[in-house]
Amino acid sequence: MRQKPNAAGLIAALDTPDAARAEGWAAAVAPHVGLVKVGLELFCAAGPGVVGRIARHRPVFLDLKFHDIPNTVAGAVRSVCADRAAAPAMLTLHGGGGAAMIEAARRAAEDTLGAARPAILAVTVLTSFTAAALAETGVAGGPAQQVLRLARLALAAGADGLVCSPQEVSRLRDAFGGAPLLVVPGIRPAGSAAGDQARIATPEETAAMGADWLVVGRPITGADDPAAAAAAIAASLPR
Ligand SMILES: O=C(O)c1cc(=O)[nH]c(=O)n1[C@@H]1O[C@H](COP(=O)(O)O)[C@@H](O)[C@H]1O
Numbered sequence: 001m002r003q004k005p006n007a008a009g010l011i012a013a014l015d016t017p018d019a020a021r022a023e024g025w026a027a028a029v030a031p032h033v034g035l036v037k038v039g040l041e042l043f044c045a046a047g048p049g050v051v052g053r054i055a056r057h058r059p060v061f062l063d064l065k066f067h068d069i070p071n072t073v074a075g076a077v078r079s080v081c082a083d084r085a086a087a088p089a090m091l092t093l094h095g096g097g098g099a100a101m102i103e104a105a106r107r108a109a110e111d112t113l114g115a116a117r118p119a120i121l122a123v124t125v126l127t128s129f130t131a132a133a134l135a136e137t138g139v140a141g142g143p144a145q146q147v148l149r150l151a152r153l154a155l156a157a158g159a160d161g162l163v164c165s166p167q168e169v170s171r172l173r174d175a176f177g178g179a180p181l182l183v184v185p186g187i188r189p190a191g192s193a194a195g196d197q198a199r200i201a202t203p204e205e206t207a208a209m210g211a212d213w214l215v216v217g218r219p220i221t222g223a224d225d226p227a228a229a230a231a232a233i234a235a236s237l238p239r
Pocket residue numbers: 013015037039063092123125126127128163164185186187195197215216217218219
């Protein structure tokens with residue numbers, strides 16, 4: 001899914017260790033979302049085969065946030081792209097893994113799947129980080145500055161897009177224009193609990209700032225009716 005949606009679209013994060021539950025959610029939200037996200041919890045519990053099963057409902061955003069030496073990440077990308085029929089439409093790696101790692105990931109995806117390769121998305125600063133938590137890791141200057149720094153590096157190294165919080169979307173659009181895919185978690189409809197997310201905004205605000213894809217987990221999967229929750233968020237986005 002390297003092409004950009006015409007208007008901001010929705011991605012449902014299927015965070016559960018239960019593959020049957022995840023498949024049920026995928027089927028229920030499919031009419032309202034562009035992609036569904038398979039993350040570490042589901043992948044580690046259910047194994048790689050879950051990607052193909054979930055992909056029967058919607059294209060899969062495989063969020064394993066690779067961060068290792070270039071050779072190892074290239075191998076991981078080849079592994080998740082090996083089965084063409086079950087290959088993800090998008091995948092994540094950490095921008096902090098550096099330019100050589102990102103270049104190696106892109107090359108591995110191209111070598112394995114050619115034009116059908118997944119979009120490579122670089123995670124910048126996790127949406128759970130405050131400025132204080134980021135400073136504890138040795139990064140001064142705050143999330144916005146670090147997001148811009150990693151974005152510049154990742155896009156120059158061949159990433160198709162970035163994962164950032166709603167609070168950096170406008171700055172990234174100003175700096176890099178409309179081309180990079182901006183995939184944005186930390187989305188909270190008014191009144192829903194932030195949980196462990198620190199840098200958040202509503203779906204309407206995030207779409208208006210120029211996000212391409214909004215990643216929403218618990219506000220959908222924790223709802224009594226996940227399909228209705230996904231439908232309501234999708235309907236709130238400008239068309
Ligand atoms: O890469 C991601 O998708 C991601 C990056 C990030 O900075 N923050 C973040 O929350 N995510 C993912 O987005 C989803 C957000 O879920 P909720 O907080 O439940 O809406 C989770 O599956 C996270 O793993």
